[in-house]
Amino acid sequence: MHTEDILNRIRLENTGVPIYVQLREQILRLLGAGALSPGDQMPTMREVAVALKVDLNTVRHAYDELERLGAITLVRGRGSFVAEPPAAMNGRAAMAQTDTLAKQVIATALAMGVDPATLADRITALAGKENKP
């Protein structure tokens, strides 16, 4: 809905994982879950830095990677905005890519002793949490 949703949902932990990686992953997840729509303004780098009590450069590191991944767009003087979805969603190539990733995930799940079907359910639940009905 609003940028506050992003800020309120990010939780930084002390697990040895770099802060900018945690930011990158969690924001990616939130955007995928539909917390913001393409074109919506992202929370300002300074907003994130202040809200999460993290350095501006650390936020910038995360935002830079998000832009490199095509998830957001940085505009000097204006702000950061959610990019259009990667356009790869249509076509046969996308299906092949999805299947490849699916097989990979299944292999990982089996190696971990996790039931793939259960995992799939959780993916659906976590990814669809904030989808607008």
Next chain:
Amino acid sequence: MHTEDILNRIRLENTGVPIYVQLREQILRLLGAGALSPGDQMPTMREVAVALKVDLNTVRHAYDELERLGAITLVRGRGSFVAEPPAAMNGRAAMAQTDTLAKQVIATALAMGVDPATLADRITALAGKENKP
């Protein structure tokens, strides 16, 4: 099951996550999945270092944390051994583990431009096929 199972299943990636954290998490998962039984000998620190081409000190960092978490026991001059299961790893932790993997998969999917929900459907479909040989 042998220690080689551990070595063969560990995959280190270039995602900004420290190597010792990747080792810690993946070994934890493998042990939780029953790759080795309590009392079994873990791969030697030097074995891990050589097999994965990382420094002995880095492996030690991971093993130290695994011991601190109660997952393994380090015995000087003899080796490292799988500790008794913390008893908590079987109930709730399994769900948490599934959720963690689900979140990782979602992040990966988004980075690849794949819709998580679509991916979940494909996982269900493909897993159903392969589970009935």
Next chain:
DNA sequence: TATAGTGTACTATATAATGCATACAGAGGA
């Protein structure tokens, strides 16, 4: 006893990450 294999413990070096402070440059509104 002697040897090989184990975990343990340092030094040293290089790079990355983080925080803090200080700016600079472009966009947009009063």
Next chain:
DNA sequence: TCCTCTGTATGCATTATATAGTACACTATA
């Protein structure tokens, strides 16, 4: 224009991470 907000860019200090090399302490076995 002036002001404020934005992203962008430094410099500096500190800590964390990773690698390399060397050595020590302990265990088990030949």
